Amino acid sequence: DDIRVAPQGSAAKGIPRPVILIGPPGAGKGTQAKKVAALYGVPHLSTGDMFRDHFRRGTELGVRAKAFMDRGELVPDEIVVAMIEQRIAEPDCAKGFILDGFPRTVAQAEALDQMLSRAGFLEPLVIHVKLDPALILRRLTGRRMCKVGGEIYNIYDCPPKTPDRCDRDGGELVQRDDDREEVIRERLAAYHEYTEPVIAYYKRRDLVEDLDGSGAPEVVTHALFAVIDRKEERGSHL
Numbered sequence: 001d002d003i004r005v006a007p008q009g010s011a012a013k014g015i016p017r018p019v020i021l022i023g024p025p026g027a028g029k030g031t032q033a034k035k036v037a038a039l040y041g042v043p044h045l046s047t048g049d050m051f052r053d054h055f056r057r058g059t060e061l062g063v064r065a066k067a068f069m070d071r072g073e074l075v076p077d078e079i080v081v082a083m084i085e086q087r088i089a090e091p092d093c094a095k096g097f098i099l100d101g102f103p104r105t106v107a108q109a110e111a112l113d114q115m116l117s118r119a120g121f122l123e124p125l126v127i128h129v130k131l132d133p134a135l136i137l138r139r140l141t142g143r144r145m146c147k148v149g150g151e152i153y154n155i156y157d158c159p160p161k162t163p164d165r166c167d168r169d170g171g172e173l174v175q176r177d178d179d180r181e182e183v184i185r186e187r188l189a190a191y192h193e194y195t196e197p198v199i200a201y202y203k204r205r206d207l208v209e210d211l212d213g214s215g216a217p218e219v220v221t222h223a224l225f226a227v228i229d230r231k232e233e234r235g236s237h238l
């Protein structure tokens, strides 16, 4: 339904510049990235979702990553970078993609720069999704995720129609293992230490646009589409 509120001229034809959503846990990156992916017809690349999917399938990578995730720590750069490099090389990424949860360290950002320039992509559009710290805990402790399709709800602000069931496919809604309060603290510390410098890294090249993530999902989506359309139009004329 958000497609109807989207600005004109953006219908599912890809995005010339890769888009990066960066922001604290709970900022709504996953929710918003799914909307962008659907509207522009590009893949949504969430490293967190990829790791959770690996773990569900019982792969060695998934089991390794899960140990870090459960402590609220970052998975080592070389693991994440290798996974993203493979994914970006797949043909569906040729018309652009949206990154959610990557890069989270300056080393990852540097690796991404190399991947993008090797593959002939434009420099990324980096959208910094800001969230009032008072809202972070409410967003994270209230978050529930569909076991089947990964749809995201919030029991306080964005509840499903039927308790514990996904509106879309009826799947069971569960809390992420790392959305417990003591793990949340670690994740915020990791964000502050490793990921905030990534924003500074891109700011130096003037690639960052700020977005207020504290509103209702539809409000944020609308503002996000506006930023992308404005910046992409310029990007495509480079």
Ligand code: AMP
Pocket: 025, 047, 048, 049, 051, 068, 069, 070, 072, 073, 074, 075, 076, 077, 080, 100, 101, 102, 103, 104, 105, 108, 178, 187
């Ligand atoms: P997310 O779903 O984006 O909140 O990610 C969940 C967890 O997966 C994080 O707390 C990290 O442990 C791990 N993770 C996801 N993306 C990355 C990344 N780019 N670098 C390191 N660890 C990551």
